[in-house]
Amino acid sequence: MNWDRYIKEYQAYLKIERGLSKNTIENYSLDIEKLYLFLETNEIDVSPITISETTIQEFIYATSKTVATRSQSRIISGLKSFFSFLIFEDYRDDNPLQLIESPKLGRKLPDTLxxxxxxxLIAAIDLSTPEGERNKVILEVLYSCGLRVSELVALKISDLFFExxxxxxxxxxxxxxxxPIGENTQEMVRRYISYVRSEITIKKGFEDTVFLNRRGxxxxxxxxxxxxxxxxxQCNITKKISPHTFRHSFxxxxxxxGADLxxxxxxLGHESITTTEIYVHLDQRFLADVLLKFHPRK
Structure with a gap:
């Protein structure tokens, strides 16, 4: 059923990008493990990607007989967070707990920069070191192309079609x-490859990888x-930001x-337009501007 892989990715997300404590992460993980144990006990062969709302409801009904109401609410909230993460990472298009009542936990999108x-942020980078020059190009590519961080670190030189x-x-x-990648960003990548990356001793297997650490x-x-x-x-930015914030801002x-969805x-590489709508949260002022600009009876 391959639950371990998704649970580990979720734990890494909670630790690295949300900065949660070890105990909090363990509590979140325990909720998922209870669901997994229920599936195993009842010989239900589904993955986190294919599990249905009906199966989730069966699990919740079963747990309601053995745990207190508050504990059940916490389990539902924990599972909602897990499946929201799967949506956030484009593994699913829907949350099987969407219509199941629970205390509102919600899925906090990254702040937009x-x-x-x-x-x-880019101006604060120390360009006196090779790593600083590399980091500047990394931020430019993240924002200019709207990449996931996993896509950025795996980017290959053979994937660059600058012409x-x-x-x-x-x-x-x-x-x-x-x-698409803009000409200014293209030039930055070219300069990084020619003058910074070329000075690194590259380890076997990473000859085609664009962005390298000091060890190659x-x-x-x-x-x-x-x-x-x-x-x-350094910039006194108090928003909780991560690499994904650049994609969201993009x-x-x-x-x-004025770009269309x-x-x-x-x-962004979303299969469903509804996923794009999740990323692109609009404030009321922007919606008002759209109405004034495009409605025929403004």
Missing amino acids: ALEEIDA EGFVKITGKGNKQRFV SQLTRAMIFTIIKRLAV ATHLLEN RSIQMM
């Missing part, structure tokens, strides 16, 4: 898409998160400047 904040103005991205489920290996997701977190502290800024969906 203003363009001025993105500029400030055509695109990069080839291998996303969730090994699905490939072409994402592929960067980790956690390292990208650490880079961004340190820059945020989508939001495109929409606010379908185009954003294709660039």
Whole structure:
């Protein structure tokens, strides 16, 4: 059923991107393990991706006989968070607990950065070191192309089609898409490859990887998160940001400047337009501006 893989990814997300304590992560994980134990006991062969609302309801009904109301509510909230994470990572398009009543836990989307904040983060990078020059290009690519951090660290030189103005991205489920990349960002990547990456002794197996650490290996997701977190502290940005904040800002800024959801969906690599709508949360002021601009009887 392959639950271990998704649980481990969820635990890493809770630790690295949400900064939760070990005990809190264990409590979240316990909720999922209770569901998994129920499936095993009843010989129900489903994965976190295929489990249905009906099966979840059966589990909740079974637990209601053995746990207190408060504990049951906490389990429902914990599972909602887990399945919201799966949606957030594009593994699912729906939450099987959506219609099941529970205390509102919600799934907090990353704060959107203003363009001025993105500029400030990039300007705070120390360009006197090779790592600093690399980090600047990393942030530029994250924001300019709207990539997932996993897509960024796995980016290959052979995936750069700069003459055509695109990069080839291998996303969730090994699905490939072409994402446009601006000329300024292209030039930054070229300079990094020519003058910084070329000075690194590259380990076997990483000859085609764009972004490398000092030891010549592929960067980790956690390292990208650490880079961004340190820059945020330097810039006195109190928002809780992560690499995904740049992807979210990419989508939001495109929409606010007139891009249509379908185009954003294709660039982000979402199978469903509803997933794109989750990322692109609009404030009331922007909606009012849209009404005034486009409604025939404004």
